[in-house]
Amino acid sequence: xxxxxxxxxxxxxxxxxxxxxxxxxxxxxxxxxxxxxxxxxxxxxxxxxxxxxxxxxxxxxxxxxxxxxxxxxxxxxxxxxxxxxxxxxxxxxxxxxxxxxxxxxxxxxxxxxxxxxxxxxxxxxxxxxxxxxxxxxxxxxxxxxxxxxxxxxxxxxxxxxxxxxxxxxxxxxxxxxxxxxxxxxxxxxxxxxxxxxxxxxxxxxxxxxxxxxxxxxxxxxxxxxxxxxxxxxxxxxxxxxxxx
Numbered sequence: 001x002x003x004x005x006x007x008x009x010x011x012x013x014x015x016x017x018x019x020x021x022x023x024x025x026x027x028x029x030x031x032x033x034x035x036x037x038x039x040x041x042x043x044x045x046x047x048x049x050x051x052x053x054x055x056x057x058x059x060x061x062x063x064x065x066x067x068x069x070x071x072x073x074x075x076x077x078x079x080x081x082x083x084x085x086x087x088x089x090x091x092x093x094x095x096x097x098x099x100x101x102x103x104x105x106x107x108x109x110x111x112x113x114x115x116x117x118x119x120x121x122x123x124x125x126x127x128x129x130x131x132x133x134x135x136x137x138x139x140x141x142x143x144x145x146x147x148x149x150x151x152x153x154x155x156x157x158x159x160x161x162x163x164x165x166x167x168x169x170x171x172x173x174x175x176x177x178x179x180x181x182x183x184x185x186x187x188x189x190x191x192x193x194x195x196x197x198x199x200x201x202x203x204x205x206x207x208x209x210x211x212x213x214x215x216x217x218x219x220x221x222x223x224x225x226x227x228x229x230x231x232x233x234x235x236x237x238x239x240x241x242x243x244x
Contacts, residue, residue, distance in 0.1 A: 012040070013238075014048060022048060027057040030065055051239075128155070128184065136182045156187050163189050171196050177203075 014022075018038055025034045026049050035042045060066065109115070114122060127139045129152070136155040143151065160173040167173055171194050175181070179191040195203075207214040 012044075019048075019052070023052065023054065026054045028060050130182050134180070134182060136184060136187065155184065156192055159187050160189060160192050160194065164194070167194060172200055174200060174203075 018040075021038060022034065022045070025037060026045070029037075031042055031045050031049070035045045038045065056066075123139060125139050125142060129137050129139075131137050131152075131154075137152040138155050138158060139151055140153045140158075141151050154173075156175065157167070157173050161167065173192055173194050175191055176193050181187060181191065202208060205214075206217045
């Protein structure tokens with residue numbers, strides 16, 4: 001494990017006296033005030049108060065200290081800056097900002113118009129590309145309601161559907177073992193098969209790829225569980241040490 005070389009700040013544990021002060025002050029004062037009193041970061045005060053189940057008192061919530069707007073009870077700063085009764089909004093009767101000045105329409109986006117990166121990156125329907133997983137894909141739509149990734153379809157799926165019809169629910173179209181290709185002219189139904197998702201999961205399981213890889217995956221899982229257990233026990237011990 002790499003040492004921090006004193007780069008990270010030293011952790012500051014809560015003392016019983018600080019916890020007592022937090023319980024006394026937090027329900028009645030702003031968290032910022034409590035943080036200054038304890039000489040601690042504001043986030044530290046919030047986190048510890050949440051763990052201890054502390055909440056603000058009814059008197060604090062009814063006061064101006066909460067900085068909340070309450071019916072028939074406002075701070076002077078809020079009263080000075082709120083809209084007076086009977087004020088007519090400046091945009092009353094105006095539909096959108098485009099009706100304010102003719103120049104706004106000149107710089108407005110028009111329906112279906114593309115600018116900037118969208119215009120630069122646009123490619124027409126039918127364009128081919130290779131995905132990060134090595135599959136050949138074809139752009140099938142410009143529908144703006146779909147996220148960009150959904151506007152593309154895997155060519156091997158499109159080929160299968162064109163010749164064999166819809167893919168049954170719970171199934172996928174995959175290349176037969178050892179026959180995967182990204183060349184358009186080589187993607188034919190002879191190289192493809194329709195299999196269930198369960199069969200595909202078994203085919204891609206580490207055990208099916210390599211017995212050695214399967215053992216390493218199991219070892220990795222065992223190590224992860226042990227690390228999580230040690231961290232969990234350390235947190236529980238820390239909480240027990242800081243409990244009043």
